[in-house]
Amino acid sequence: MDLLLLGLVIGMANALLAVGLVLVYMSSRILNFAHGEIGAFAVAMLLMLTGRYHWGYWPSLLVALAATALLGALIERTVIQRLFGSPRLIALLATVGVAQVVAVLRLVLPKPIVNGEAALFGGGVSFPVPFDHPTMTFGRVVLGPAHFMILVIGPLLAIGVAVFLRSSIYGLSIRAAAENAPRARLAGIPVRRVSTLAWVISALLAGVAAILLAPIVGFTASEAVGLPLLMHGLAAATIARFESVASAFGWGLVIGLVSQLALFYTGSSGVTEALILVMVLVALMVRPIRNRRTTESEESSWSFAEPIRPLPREIAQHPRWRTLVWSVTAIGALALLLAPQYLTVSGTFLLSSIAAVTVVTLSVTLLTGWSGQLSLGHWALAGVGAVMGSRLIDSYHVPFWLAFALAGVLGGVFALLLGIPALRLPGTLLAVVTLGFAVASEAWLFGQPFIRGPGRLERPAWLTTNATFYFTLGFLAVTVLAVRALQGARIGRNLVAVRDNAAQAAALGIPVVRTRLTGFVVSGVLASLGGFLWSMGAETAAPGAFPALQSLAILSAAIIGGLGSVGGALLGTAYLYGIPYFGNSINRYAGLLATGIGLLMLLLFFPGGLARMAYRGRDWTARWVTGLDPRPDVVPVSAALPEPVLVGR
Incomplete structure (x- = not known):
């Protein structure tokens, strides 16, 4: 009973987080990946006011929650409402960028003062509680003021939200918008105002849940602190189908109970994450999907993954244009080949990392851009290649190059296992599953004896830093050529056809199931090989080198570069690594901020990404060099009509 009571305490916070996620989804059909960071922001505000400026608990709590509510309204007004008419997957991706921006806002807040120095949250800081209460021992569990607070406040908030939804005019409006937004608008319901209110309430619930949970489980200034908060609430909301x-x-509550029982009997928090992933998978695969057609219509538009128009043949074959292209290509290739001779070891490693991670980004481009399957766990697939490849070399003495090939095969197998649920799940729910896989891999899978390697990928002696760079660069070039060939082949065309309209593709004889699974397998092979290459350059294959948060960054890079474009993967990865490299000299969080803001700006104003901008520059240059217009010929309507004929009497 004592463990059940502790599980009930933890589960109460998970339940409040889940309720906030459901409210947002009901009002705007958006899965909010910034939910955990919003809660972490509230905790950071409270600690700043109490530990830095020595405010009382209650004034600090009111200000922290007010700031959190304002943050929720600001996100909805500035980002979500601008994407109200866009596909829901685009809005989901925007919340990934919002989460990164909110994380920076939290990290730059002044830290509490401990022994005269600013301390990390949780590092020597006693988390404030509003009252002193003697602890109570209940079996093996010691209950303090924080436990009693959550046991009292949690149910009261849940009852309050339920009464609000059932009795108030705004609550009924949220439920009406959840059932059918177009009809709700016709009935005179202000759907957008209702959405703003839902985001405010959701932000408050996230803030309260995080503040209640922090004294019990602790709180740090880590960039990833919002992800564990998100995952447990997201799992509960997903099992409930956001309905x-x-x-x-x-x-x-159930997830809280299961997590505490698993933690007590195994002593590993990673087992909890694995069990949560299994629970989500079983629940989603067993329960039928309601309103599947509506869900697919909301999520199947991939306007930001449109293919890039090639240059007209007369321009592409123009002598001056061909000379320019070959000259730029030769200069770029020569610069890359000579770069290690003029760079430091760290600079060469940076270029090797960019090349290796670009292979992973290309795998995201293939799966998400072409196949339409949203994955938030590709860095975990990269970890499969690195961790299991290092184990093959160290434990089984497999030759290096054979281990490299087998790492790709193993990555394909794991991707296939992830792809099977994709046959039944729409995009948002698949995103939850892949994110759960990323979290479970970091916390549990990569540390298991049957997978765990030595923590370091041993490479042959002749693979020096420079040789590693040349090999990684060469493999990237081969991958780019292979992906381009795949794009024009039958499998590439089938992937796009299934993405755009699976029913019509099936009617045309395209094997939908096999095509989707093929996309997952090929993407998993590329991601795993990219992870092996990255680990080879970094000389590490430790589980901590493959955090779940990096999967979100990889997806952001693919979108910033231009989802669906091979060149976009190159540009996006360069942006992902280049901004932190140059920006961290100004501020250590410049990279995270630039990634989040870059993702938001491109989704809001430049859906085609950096690749679209680059191709516009290409068209301008082609026009300037050749004097020909690269735009396709458009016949004016007036020119296509016959001349008017006057008919006299």
């Missing part, structure tokens, strides 16, 4: 506040609350 019912009561169901989400109940599943939040």
Whole structure:
């Protein structure tokens, strides 16, 4: 009973987080990946006011929650409402950028003062509670003020939200918008105002849940602190299918109970993450999907993954244009080949890392851009290649190059296992599954004896830093050529056809199931090989080198560069690594901020990404060099009509 009581305490916070996620989804059909960071922001505000400026608990709590509510309204007004008419997957991706920006806002807040110095949150800081209460021992569990607070406040908030949804005019409006937004608009319901209110309430619930949970589980200044908060609430909301506040609350309690029992009997928090992933998978695969057609229509538009128009033949074959292209290509290739001779070891390693991670980004481009399957766990697939490749070399003495090939095969197998749920799940739910895989891999999978390697990928002696760079660069070049060939082949065309309209593709004789699984396997092979290459350059294959948060960054790079474009993967990865390299000299969080803001700006204003901008520059240059217009010929309507004929009497 004592463990069940502790699980109930933890589960209460998970339940409040899940309720907030369901409210946002009900009002705007958006899965909010910034939810955990919003809660972490509230905790950081409270600690800043109490530990840095020595405010009282209650004034600090009110200001922290007010700031959190304002943050929720600001996100909805500036980002979500601008994407109201866009496909829901685009809005989901925007919340990934919002999470990165909110993380920076949290990290730059002044830290509490401990022994005269600013301390990391949780590092020597006693988390404030509003009252002193003697602890109570219940079996093996010691209950303090924080436990009693959450046991009292949690149910009261849940009841309050339930009454609000069932009795108030705004609550009924949220439920009406959840059932059918177009009809709700016709009935005079202000859907956008209702959405703003739902985001404010959701932000408050996230803030309260995080503040109640922090004294019990601790809080640090880590960039990834919002992800664990998000994952447990997200799991409960996903199992509830984002359909019912009561169901989400109940599943939040269940997940809290399961997590505490698993932690007690195994002593590993990673087992908890693995069990949560299994629970989500079983629940989603067993329960039928409601309104599948509506869900697919909301999520199947991939306008930001449009193919880039090639140059007209007369320009592409123009002598001056061909000379320019060959000259620029030769200069670029020569610069890359000579770069290690003029760079430091760290500079050469940076270029090797960019080349290796670009291979992983290309795998995301193939799966998400071409196949339409949203994955938030590709850096975990890269970890499969690195961790298991290092184990093959160290434990089984497999030759280096054979281990490299087998790492790709193993990555394909893991991707195939992830792809099977994709046959039944729409994009948002698949995103939850892949994110859960990334979290479970970091916390549990990569540390298991049957997978765990030595933590270091041993490479042959002749593979020096420079040789590693040349090999990685060469493999990237081969990968780019292979992906381009795949794009024009039948499998590439089938992937796009299934992405755009699976039913029509099946009617045309395209094997939908095999095509989707092929996309997952090929993408997994590339991601795993890219992870092996990255680990070879970094000389590490430790589980901590493959955090779940990096999977979100990889997806951001693919979108910033231009999802669906091979050149976009190159540009996006260069942006992902280049901004932190040059910006961290100004501020250590410049890279995270630039990635988040870059993702938001491109989704809001430049859906084609950096690749679209680059191709516009290409068209301008082609026009300047050849004097020909690269735009396709457009016949004016007036020119296509026959001359008017006057008919006299």
